[in-house]
Amino acid sequence: MAPASGGSLVAIGNFDGVHLGHQQVVADAVDSARRQGLRPIVLTFHPHPVTFLRGRPVEQLTGVARRCELLGRLDPELTVVTEPFDADFAGLSPQQFVEDYLMGLLDARVVCVGDNFRFGHERAGDVAMLTRLGAERGLVVRPHRLEADAAGTYSSSRARHALREGDLAAFQLVTGRPHSVAGRVREGQRLGRALGVPTANLHEVEEVLPLAGVYATAVEVTGAGAGEHRRLGIAATSVGTRPTIGDETVTVEAHLLGFDGDLYGQSLRVHFLHRLRGIERFEGLEALKSQMRRDIDEVARLLRDLSPDPRAQGGWF
Numbered sequence: 001m002a003p004a005s006g007g008s009l010v011a012i013g014n015f016d017g018v019h020l021g022h023q024q025v026v027a028d029a030v031d032s033a034r035r036q037g038l039r040p041i042v043l044t045f046h047p048h049p050v051t052f053l054r055g056r057p058v059e060q061l062t063g064v065a066r067r068c069e070l071l072g073r074l075d076p077e078l079t080v081v082t083e084p085f086d087a088d089f090a091g092l093s094p095q096q097f098v099e100d101y102l103m104g105l106l107d108a109r110v111v112c113v114g115d116n117f118r119f120g121h122e123r124a125g126d127v128a129m130l131t132r133l134g135a136e137r138g139l140v141v142r143p144h145r146l147e148a149d150a151a152g153t154y155s156s157s158r159a160r161h162a163l164r165e166g167d168l169a170a171f172q173l174v175t176g177r178p179h180s181v182a183g184r185v186r187e188g189q190r191l192g193r194a195l196g197v198p199t200a201n202l203h204e205v206e207e208v209l210p211l212a213g214v215y216a217t218a219v220e221v222t223g224a225g226a227g228e229h230r231r232l233g234i235a236a237t238s239v240g241t242r243p244t245i246g247d248e249t250v251t252v253e254a255h256l257l258g259f260d261g262d263l264y265g266q267s268l269r270v271h272f273l274h275r276l277r278g279i280e281r282f283e284g285l286e287a288l289k290s291q292m293r294r295d296i297d298e299v300a301r302l303l304r305d306l307s308p309d310p311r312a313q314g315g316w317f
Contacts, residue, residue: 007109008079009033010102012043012117013144014156017061018070019175021147021154028145029112030075038109040078042071045085052085053123059208061159061175063182066207066269073311081106094120098133110140149173166211166275177309177317180271181207182222183252185263195289197296199238199253200263202270209252212240216274216299218306218316219254222267229269229315233259234303236295237270243281244288255292257300271316274302 011029015022026042033040046064051057062070064082071080083089092101097119102108111134119125125133131141147154154174162170163179171179183202193199200219217237221230235254241247254270276298282288309317 006107007037008039008041008107009036009110009112010041010043010106010108011112011144013114014048015042015044015067015071016048016058017156017159017175018067019154019156019159020149022071023074023176024147025112025144026071026074026078030078032110032142034077036110039107040075041081041106041108042078043081043083043106044068044071046082047085049085049090052090059160060206061156061163061179061208063206066180066182091121094125094129094133096120097125098130098137098139103137103139108139110142112142112144114144160208163208163210166213168210168215168272168275178218178271178273179207179210180269180317181205181209181252182267182269184267185265187264188251188253195285195292197255197289197292199255200235200268202252202254202268205252209239209250210272211275211278212250213278214238214276214295215272216276216302217254218271218273218303218308219256220269220271220315221263222269222315229313231308231314231316232256232268234299234306235270236276236292236299237272238279240279243279244285255296257296269315273306 009029009032011025013022030040044067048058068080068082072078102111111130113127113130115127117127117130119130127141127143134141151173152158159171159174162174168178183205185200186203188201215237217235219232219235221232223229233256235256237252237254239252240250252270276295282291308315
C-alpha cells in the first residue's frame with residue numbers, strides 16, 4: 001500500500017440502511033484509496049436532503065448515529081463525515097460545492113457518486129456537471145457500481161418494502177443483518193406489569209417500524225457515543241396497537257426474558273429476528289396473558305442459541 005499523501009477519495013450518499021450495495025461501494029472506495037495513497041472518506045447527510053428541501057420526513061432504516069456506526073465498522077481507516085444539510089449547505093452553488101467543499105474542505109482528489117446524484121443550489125448539478133467541473137479542476141469522478149442478487153438491486157426501498165411486509169428474511173438479504181430500532185424507555189400504562197409480563201415501552205423511535213406484530217428480538221442498552229452498547233438479552237416485542245383494551249396508539253413494547261430491573265430513561269436498541277404473529281384482539285386480559293406466555297416460550301425456543309456479532313462492540317448486531 002502506498003503511504004497516505006495529501007488528498008482523499010470521497011464516496012457520497014445518504015447510505016440509509018447501510019445495505020450490501022452500500023457496503024460494496026465503501027469496500028471499493030477504501031480499496032481504491034489505499035492503492036492511490038488517498039484517505040478514504042464517506043460523506044453522508046443529516047437530516048435527509050428531502051426532509052430539508054421538501055419539509056417532509058423520510059422513513060429511515062437507520063438513524064444518523066446508527067448509520068455512522070455501521071459505516072465506521074466497515075474499515076478502521078475510514079472517516080465518516082456527516083454534513084448538516086441546512087440552508088447554508090443547500091445554498092452552495094455547484095461550483096462552490098466542488099471547489100470550496102469537496103476540494104477545499106475535504107481535499108478530495110477522487111469522488112464516487114451514484115448515477116442520480118444531484119448537488120448545489122436548487123439541485124442544479126448532476127453527474128455530468130460534476131464530471132465536467134472535476135475535469136477542469138483535476139478532480140476525478142467515478143460512478144457507484146450497482147450491486148444486486150437474484151431478487152434485484154440492493155436498495156433502501158427494497159429493504160423498506162420487506163419491513164412493510166413483515167419479511168425479516170428478505171430484509172436481511174438486502175442488508176446482511178437484522179433490522180433494529182432505538183428509543184428511550186418511558187413509563188406506559190403498566191398493563192404488562194399488571195399481567196405479570198412487564199415491558200419496556202420505547203418512545204422517540206426514529207427508524208421505520210416493521211409490520212405490526214409480535215417479534216422475537218434481541219435488546220441492548222445504547223450509550224452516548226457510537227459503538228457503546230451493552231447486551232441485555234432476548235425479548236418478546238410487540239409493535240402496533242392494543243386492540244384488546246381499545247388502545248389505537250402504536251407502541252413498541254419489549255418484554256425481556258429473565259430480566260428484573262429498572263430501565264426507565266435508558267436508550268435501548270431492539271433487533272428484530274423472527275415475526276411470531278400479527279396483532280390480535282383477545283376476548284379478555286386472561287386470554288391475552290395466556291398468548292403472551294406462549295409468545296415468550298416461542299422466543300426462548302427460537303433464540304436459545306443466539307450469538308452476537310463480534311463487530312457489535314458489546315451489542316448484538
